[in-house]
Amino acid sequence: MKLSALLATAVVATLSFTSVSTAQAQFTPKRPLEIAVHAGPGSGNDVFARALITVIDKNKLSPVRIQVANKPGGGSTTAAAYLASKAGNENTLGVFTNIWITDPLVSAEATNPLTSMTPVALVIREPGLIAVKADSPYKTLQDFIDAAKAAPGKLSQSGGSVLARENVLRQLLMGATGADWQFISFPSGGERLSALLGGHVNMMIVEPGEATSQVRSGAMRVIAAVADKRLPGFPDVPTLQEAGFNIPNLPQIRGIVAPPGTPKEVVAYYSDMIRKATETQEWKDYVAENGFEPAFTTPEETLKFITEYTEQLRGILEKAGIKLVAR
Amino acid sequence: MDIINGLAHGFGIALVPQNLLWCFVGCFLGTVVGILPGLGPAATIAILMPLTLNMDPAGGIIMLTGIYYGAKYGGSTTSILLNMPGESSSVVSCIDGYQMARNGRAGAALGIAAIASFIAGTVGIVLLTLVAPAVARFALSFSAPEYFALMAFGLSLVVLLSGASLLKGLLALLVGLWLSTIGIDLFSAQSRFTFGRSELLGGLDFVVIAIGVFAIAEILTTIQHRQEGTLIPVPKGFRNLLPSREELKASRFAFVNGSFTGFIIGVLPGAGSAIASFIAYGIEKAVSKRKEMFGKGAPEGLAAPEGANNADTGGALVPLLTLGIPGGGTTAILLSALVLWGIRPGPLMITESPDIFWGLVASMYVGNVVLLLLNLPLVPLFAQLLRVPTWILFPVIFGLSIIGAYSVSERIFDVELLAAFGLLGFLMAKTGFPSAPLILGFVLGDAMERALRQSLMMSQGDLTTFFQRPISLVLLIAAVVILLLPLVSWFNRARVRAISEGA
Numbered sequence: 001m002k003l004s005a006l007l008a009t010a011v012v013a014t015l016s017f018t019s020v021s022t023a024q025a026q027f028t029p030k031r032p033l034e035i036a037v038h039a040g041p042g043s044g045n046d047v048f049a050r051a052l053i054t055v056i057d058k059n060k061l062s063p064v065r066i067q068v069a070n071k072p073g074g075g076s077t078t079a080a081a082y083l084a085s086k087a088g089n090e091n092t093l094g095v096f097t098n099i100w101i102t103d104p105l106v107s108a109e110a111t112n113p114l115t116s117m118t119p120v121a122l123v124i125r126e127p128g129l130i131a132v133k134a135d136s137p138y139k140t141l142q143d144f145i146d147a148a149k150a151a152p153g154k155l156s157q158s159g160g161s162v163l164a165r166e167n168v169l170r171q172l173l174m175g176a177t178g179a180d181w182q183f184i185s186f187p188s189g190g191e192r193l194s195a196l197l198g199g200h201v202n203m204m205i206v207e208p209g210e211a212t213s214q215v216r217s218g219a220m221r222v223i224a225a226v227a228d229k230r231l232p233g234f235p236d237v238p239t240l241q242e243a244g245f246n247i248p249n250l251p252q253i254r255g256i257v258a259p260p261g262t263p264k265e266v267v268a269y270y271s272d273m274i275r276k277a278t279e280t281q282e283w284k285d286y287v288a289e290n291g292f293e294p295a296f297t298t299p300e301e302t303l304k305f306i307t308e309y310t311e312q313l314r315g316i317l318e319k320a321g322i323k324l325v326a327r
Numbered sequence: 328m329d330i331i332n333g334l335a336h337g338f339g340i341a342l343v344p345q346n347l348l349w350c351f352v353g354c355f356l357g358t359v360v361g362i363l364p365g366l367g368p369a370a371t372i373a374i375l376m377p378l379t380l381n382m383d384p385a386g387g388i389i390m391l392t393g394i395y396y397g398a399k400y401g402g403s404t405t406s407i408l409l410n411m412p413g414e415s416s417s418v419v420s421c422i423d424g425y426q427m428a429r430n431g432r433a434g435a436a437l438g439i440a441a442i443a444s445f446i447a448g449t450v451g452i453v454l455l456t457l458v459a460p461a462v463a464r465f466a467l468s469f470s471a472p473e474y475f476a477l478m479a480f481g482l483s484l485v486v487l488l489s490g491a492s493l494l495k496g497l498l499a500l501l502v503g504l505w506l507s508t509i510g511i512d513l514f515s516a517q518s519r520f521t522f523g524r525s526e527l528l529g530g531l532d533f534v535v536i537a538i539g540v541f542a543i544a545e546i547l548t549t550i551q552h553r554q555e556g557t558l559i560p561v562p563k564g565f566r567n568l569l570p571s572r573e574e575l576k577a578s579r580f581a582f583v584n585g586s587f588t589g590f591i592i593g594v595l596p597g598a599g600s601a602i603a604s605f606i607a608y609g610i611e612k613a614v615s616k617r618k619e620m621f622g623k624g625a626p627e628g629l630a631a632p633e634g635a636n637n638a639d640t641g642g643a644l645v646p647l648l649t650l651g652i653p654g655g656g657t658t659a660i661l662l663s664a665l666v667l668w669g670i671r672p673g674p675l676m677i678t679e680s681p682d683i684f685w686g687l688v689a690s691m692y693v694g695n696v697v698l699l700l701l702n703l704p705l706v707p708l709f710a711q712l713l714r715v716p717t718w719i720l721f722p723v724i725f726g727l728s729i730i731g732a733y734s735v736s737e738r739i740f741d742v743e744l745l746a747a748f749g750l751l752g753f754l755m756a757k758t759g760f761p762s763a764p765l766i767l768g769f770v771l772g773d774a775m776e777r778a779l780r781q782s783l784m785m786s787q788g789d790l791t792t793f794f795q796r797p798i799s800l801v802l803l804i805a806a807v808v809i810l811l812l813p814l815v816s817w818f819n820r821a822r823v824r825a826i827s828e829g830a
Contacts, residue, residue: 107517
């Protein structure tokens with residue numbers, strides 16, 4: 001009896017070992033793939049995930065159906081916790097952005113840092129444009145900085161959370177120039193934009209897609225690009241470096257992660273699928289239309305990027321006087 | 328002339344059979360989504376958006392917008408019948424709508440809601456057609472101090488929502504204000520009152536609180552009184568299911584009030600339709616000659632907020648279409664849909680995409696008629712629902728409430744919160760605390776705090792900023808006047824008593 005039980009265990013163990021080793025050779029998902037998104041339907045991330053799924057479906061890059069799981073709440077916290085709870089599950093991925101890095105730095109409740117997940121790929125970077133109202137006296141970023149220096153604390157910038165890239169860039173610019181202006185938080189993009197167009201704040205950082213029609217209709221002027229090189233739609237707008245401001249172009253990123261401890265072959269499979277998707281014409285069109293920059297990276301490069309970027313942001317936030325969580 | 332030509336062109340597009348069909352589909356889906364608590368128009372539009380990308384842009388945007396305003400129509404149904412607000416915009420409709428149903432006027436209430444929605448919805452679109460550019464400039468002139476004053480004005484309405492005891496109303500309001508501060512603070516990125524629970528980082532959801540303190544509390548109260556049989560009397564005969572002439576007459580001013588209040592507040596990005604309906608209700612009660620009827624089933628107390636949340640739709644499309652600025656969640660999704668079709672809403676939209684602009688505007692006139700025709704025949708049908716005995720109806724309401732709370736973000740934690748708020752609402756009802764001020768505080772608290780902090784940051788801590796700006800000053804004075812109203816009536820009563828005692 002004992003022997004046969006032992007034998008059975010051995011057989012089962014061997015069988016499962018062989019099945020694991022074949023899976024190692026080539027993993028393919030058997031069940032529908034779920035992509036967790038940290039915001040509600042229609043948010044930037046949600047649209048990004050659905051666009052990616054549409055491209056994958058159209059080009060038949062996935063043998064299984066892919067669906068979006070919206071996990072809003074607490075910035076990225078709910079989605080990160082959800083993804084962490086899926087450890088060992090090979091059918092779940094998540095879309096991460098900068099706030100997956102910053103949230104765990106500042107909030108004690110956010111206990112699942114991006115560094116604990118399994119990186120798969122960076123997919124896009126989003127450049128930004130520094131914009132002022134069309135009839136404002138500031139023709140260049142230097143004009144704005146000079147005015148802010150002349151009257152410390154008088155000028156203001158509209159933006160989202162203090163953790164958002166907009167505020168981090170403001171901190172870097174203020175640190176480099178000695179100027180000082182206010183950062184006024186608004187929960188939605190619409191309110192930030194109407195605060196600028198109504199003349200209630202002096203400056204904001206917008207997405208290229210958002211700026212195009214405002215600039216063309218003569219409501220807005222863009223004075224600098226937060227990007228490594230000039231943006232295709234705005235060839236006359238200098239980058240921060242060209243304008244004489246030597247600060248890092250903090251990228252706004254969107255990428256894909258898997259739950260903690262996901263096996264290498266599974267990561268390799270999804271990395272490959274995303275690479276193929278980003279090489280299609282449909283995806284290139286989507287990226288160009290929205291003024292994004294393609295930024296595909298391998299899992300190893302993604303891990304390196306996340307580790308370094310986390311440390312960089314920690315340093316900047318600390319300097320900006322934002323209370324960080326000791327971990 | 329441009330407007331007439333444009334509109335004529337628009338009707339040419341909206342009345343193409345194919346687009347007419349999409350308009351109907353959108354309105355129908357919107358009505359269904361509005362009736363179901365939890366699932367909102369924003370989520371529905373986002374889910375359907377990928378399907379519409381292969382459609383003709385005009386047809387697609389006509390359908391998606393139909394969902395948006397259709398949901399406002401449907402939202403009142405559960406408010407009136409079950410005291411269960413399906414969307415934040417229909418919470419005020421519970422106050423008098425549900426009382427009308429309890430008085431046996433469920434059919435009339437549904438009818439008034441449909442008529443108010445139709446009138447105000449149409450007025451909203453007429454205003455969108457005629458005055459959009461000018462009104463959009465007005466919206467931009469609103470800065471943080473004006474928003475603060477508007478919210479303060481809204482909060483002062485607690486006086487009108489409190490019922491017997493103003494003190495209890497104010498206490499409930501404070502609890503609502505406190506609840507609105509739970510979660511991550513936008514300005515400092517620090518969490519407040521989360522008690523170490525990551526579920527609370529995102530703050531509490533409106534639907535969970537409103538269904539708890541309204542629907543669940545109502546059931547618990549009724550069960551305690553051991554009412555047998557049917558909950559609410561439903562009169563026999565088709566005639567009794569429609570609003571009476573007196574009820575319509577009483578709602579005359581409410582139709583106008585709801586239309587304009589809803590439109591003006593809808594135009595402001597960052598205000599929202601819940602605020603529009605609260606303020607319309609407040610104005611209605613403040614000017615009414617029979618204030619004592621409010622909260623007991625006054626038809627005008629239903630018509631004003633129900634009108635306002637529909638006129639709000641027309642208003643919310645003004646900054647979206649003329650400035651490219653989305654005022655709220657649903658309009659932000661409509662914006663991303665338009666962008667995916669390669670259309671950029673903004674000042675150039677009318678000249679560059681006249682087909683879409685005028686086609687959409689014209690389709691909304693059509694859609695409002697469709698919704699009226701769709702909703703009126705449903706009135707008797709829905710009113711019959713109340714004939715269902717309580718032993719069936721209550722479990723169904725419980726089930727719907729739980730599904731509604733769960734579907735907000737698909738987690739059991741919200742269902743637990745729902746139970747807690749149901750209990751809170753029940754205890755409040757037992758001890759004579761009104762629940763409407765709690766909801767008012769929760770709806771306005773967050774936006775009011777933000778506006779206050781934004782104002783003070785912009786003025787570098789100078790409080791006089793609120794009194795130097797005309798719109799803000801007027802709104803603050805109005806708020807003070809409303810707050811002093813009870814004092815005046817108390818004074819009057821004392822005087823009358825003195826006179827009668829003297830005589």
